[in-house]
Amino acid sequence: MPTKIEKDAATGTDTTGHEWDGIKELNTPLPKWWLYTFYACIVWGVIYTVLLPSWPTLSSHFGGTSGWTRRGELAETLAAQKAGQADTRAKIVEMSIADIRKDPALMGYVQAAGRVAFADNCAGCHGAGGAGAVGFPTLADDDWIWGGEPEQILQTITYGIRNNNENSRISDMPRFGADGMLTKEQIADVADYVLSLSGTQADAAVLERGGVIYAENCAACHGEKGEGMHEMGAPRLSDAIWLYGGDRKTVIETITYARRGNMPAWIERLDPATVKVLATYVHALGGGQ
Template sequence: MSEKHVDEVSGVSTTGHEWDGIRELDNPMPRWWLWSFYATIVWAAGYTIAYPAWPLISDATRGVLGYSSRADVRGEMAAAEAQKAGYMADIASSTVPEILANDALRQVAIAGGAAAFKVNCVQCHGSGAAGSAGYPNLNDDDWLWGGSPEAIQQTITHGIRFAGDDDTRQSMMPAFADILDAGQIAAVASFVASLSGTPSKPALVEEGRAVFADNCAVCHGADAKGNVELGAPNLTDALWLMGGTEAEIARQVQSPRHGIMPAWGARLGETTVKELTVFVHSLGGGQPSTD
């Protein structure tokens, strides 16, 4: 057996490994490091005895201390459910204005309403409640049927033009193709477009004003600012449900499209409807309570 090589500078034996003339010193590990390493081995052995550690076929070793992280989670969830049950009972027994006046209840209702909205409402109003053509944007302050908490609750509960609910919101714009000729429809479309922008045919505006006064003001108002009692939209704010170009306005006058919203009261229950009401009211366009 050959003698170990000893480094001339340090006087320490080498391991016998050599790379390009460089040899590795055979220094022993520091004592503190070795004892720390041994301590971790002892700790690991004790941990596997005290706590759940080794997986079995359908379970795991339980540990002598009987600790269970799942039991901890179940306990935390039970406590959260108990707290939630208290809030839900308060929401169920409170009116929407009372919920809005209680900051803790309002926050819980908003969270519950946001969850219910994602399940039931995003299909039409979008994930951000911004709506799309024919589906109202719930973030702005333009409301067909009113944006007070009471009005929103009524709309959600009974829907709009929903055949299965006797208290549903009802209004039907007539098809003016049976009442007005093509020239009158073009004129009134130009007038309506002029209320929030520049019409393509300004010469028709005055004629359209007269047509509007005779046929449209009864629902939309003489000032064209709408009527929430009838679901008649404000025509002066450049916010359009079915499109705001003159061609789109004329098409709506000629043969109007009428949206339908389900009545959610029977399907979701009063408490969830309250949560949805508070959530929608919180989006930014909600109006003050009428109570």
């Protein structure tokens, strides 16, 4: 219950006027050092909210009178780093990948920068280290759809595959089943023949029928023995390496509906130096030809 303010007999300090069960609260002043610190914090808080980004507004926030932002500071740091790398990146753009690989200093830069660029732009589809995934080619083996030579890899990364860029790589497998070009029985026969190219056994009569269908419809792109053709973007069929799966059901599905995966033209998203770094890095993953 509130009581009147009085002086405590023991300490000589005024009370606050409050008492609980006979216990009176003293009105002990705060230390001056604490008060001065408190006031200084208030002053600093006012200065901070004036100079730096602070109060929210209906559409954004007050940007501060100093013009400083953390984003701006980061942009300046990145710009400084980029400027420091300008000579190196200019060399990379001008040199061939073969010559870059002969330069230990440039390759050290490529390995570091390429690892970051690959993780940011490529690993989401092609997996860490180029391990690949269903529908996304492995980049660490020797099986290449469009060719694994350095300049072929650069071309693929630069302009992509089946996109709107005028220089994009284009291949267009027919939908043999969906468009009525082959019957289900014919597709089944040619699927068994295709699987036989990589060692799968099948009935001789089936293989004979499938071989005829393959020669008439598939060999022009995939080769007479399934060796593939880089110029056509036609995968090899004789090595048991499958982009979408090598079981009979999946092969039949591929022949019936075709596969038309696409890849961006990275030159539209990345600068030429980064594209060259990525091409050099991918070639060095272990599968470059």
